[in-house]
Amino acid sequence: MRLEALRIPVRLRGFAAGDAQLFDVTLADDKVGSIVASAQQQHARGTLLSALVEAHAHIDKNYTVQDVGAAQGNLFAAIDRMNKHRDSWTGESLRLRMERALHDAWQSGTRALRTHLDWVQPEPPAALPVFEALREEWRGRVELQFVSLTPLDLFADLATGERIAREVKRAGGVLGAFVYRNEGIVHKLGRVFDLAQLHGLGLDFHVDEGLDAEASGLRSIAQLVRARNFRNGVACGHACSLSVQGDGIANETLALCAGAGIHLVALPTTNLYLQGAWDRTPVQRGITRIREAAAWGLRASLATDNVQDAFYPYGSYDLLETFGLGVQMAHLAPASDWLDAVTVSPAKTLGLAWNGRIAPGCPADLLVLAATDEHELIGPRGRQRTVIRGGRVLEKTQ
Numbered sequence: 001m002r003l004e005a006l007r008i009p010v011r012l013r014g015f016a017a018g019d020a021q022l023f024d025v026t027l028a029d030d031k032v033g034s035i036v037a038s039a040q041q042q043h044a045r046g047t048l049l050s051a052l053v054e055a056h057a058h059i060d061k062n063y064t065v066q067d068v069g070a071a072q073g074n075l076f077a078a079i080d081r082m083n084k085h086r087d088s089w090t091g092e093s094l095r096l097r098m099e100r101a102l103h104d105a106w107q108s109g110t111r112a113l114r115t116h117l118d119w120v121q122p123e124p125p126a127a128l129p130v131f132e133a134l135r136e137e138w139r140g141r142v143e144l145q146f147v148s149l150t151p152l153d154l155f156a157d158l159a160t161g162e163r164i165a166r167e168v169k170r171a172g173g174v175l176g177a178f179v180y181r182n183e184g185i186v187h188k189l190g191r192v193f194d195l196a197q198l199h200g201l202g203l204d205f206h207v208d209e210g211l212d213a214e215a216s217g218l219r220s221i222a223q224l225v226r227a228r229n230f231r232n233g234v235a236c237g238h239a240c241s242l243s244v245q246g247d248g249i250a251n252e253t254l255a256l257c258a259g260a261g262i263h264l265v266a267l268p269t270t271n272l273y274l275q276g277a278w279d280r281t282p283v284q285r286g287i288t289r290i291r292e293a294a295a296w297g298l299r300a301s302l303a304t305d306n307v308q309d310a311f312y313p314y315g316s317y318d319l320l321e322t323f324g325l326g327v328q329m330a331h332l333a334p335a336s337d338w339l340d341a342v343t344v345s346p347a348k349t350l351g352l353a354w355n356g357r358i359a360p361g362c363p364a365d366l367l368v369l370a371a372t373d374e375h376e377l378i379g380p381r382g383r384q385r386t387v388i389r390g391g392r393v394l395e396k397t398q
Helices: 075-088 091-108 127-137 152-156 158-170 185-199 217-228 240-244 247-260 268-274 290-295 319-330 335-342 344-350
Strands: 002-007 022-028 031-037 046-050 052-057 110-118 143-149 174-179 203-207 234-238 263-266 366-369 385-389 392-397
Touching (some): 052 091, 052 234, 052 319, 052 344, 091 110, 091 127, 091 319, 110 203, 110 344, 127 143, 143 158, 152 158, 158 185, 174 185, 185 203, 185 217, 203 217, 217 234, 217 240, 247 290, 263 290, 263 344, 268 319, 290 319, 319 335, 335 344
Parallel strands (some): 002 046, 052 110, 110 143, 174 203, 203 234, 234 263
Antiparallel strands (some): 002 022, 022 031, 046 366, 366 385, 385 392
């Protein structure tokens, strides 16, 4: 297969491009065979991306908003509603909702997805065996990972933390926690790090998901990574409080994060919906400091988070929709310079075998977007795409 006159965003190039802006790409079976400058450099036919990578989702709780209602701007009301609704979850209902999410992601061109699974007691949640079965069934289409999402305070009980960590290790997952203004936060985070080091687990936190300038979870995590010389990988999602802290404090925290090698994940849909006022037009946007993080060499990911549940009652698993909102919320311009936020950066966060850069010999898992320049990237026409997996065209979606 030969793809002609396509733009390949600079941050997705794994080859020497010279002055060329448009490229002809030849696919050889399930790999990219060659990439050469197009003979004509004036008229692009589209934009070529590596397949998308979802760094932070919740496929256990999605599509429940009709049952629980939308918690307008109230994070803890949403948590309470989902806690109550979780009692009704069965293996069958979970499978239906989780499969729906995976089909949506697959059709949109996603090659890998990390989901958080609510884990609010010592025993494994009902979603875990469903996830494990789906991980096998979807192998070769969407690479699946999971994170245990546990309230940080639960780790104060040593036996509970140990039981959770052992089961996460057995199931090949990542250890996680919800961290926000907890009493004794450093001590409790230290316990999570102890468990991760003991069991050889990576870490993925919901951290500082609010607009309290005093929230210090992200800074504490970065300090612990450096103090422990922790090497198993740490992702931090949300970090909304960073946006309302003073520039000096925020930059100190970002410097710590960059030095610790933390992976920052921004969730524009859920945090735009949940954070800020609901009795007036909101002024604060609820998104972390993506541009300032990049200045420290920390390239954040953009991810979906919630879909049609109490936390966010709208949305889908099309990462390009999330990308478009992130571009507008955080003023990411030119937009094409930030497409690594849904490809290369999350591939690094998830530790995938392929880093998402397009080069001869890389997997032929690609998207061809109709967008011929960066100004069309987030419009409905520009988002029309051809999904290529293993060198074969799957389908065209909008």
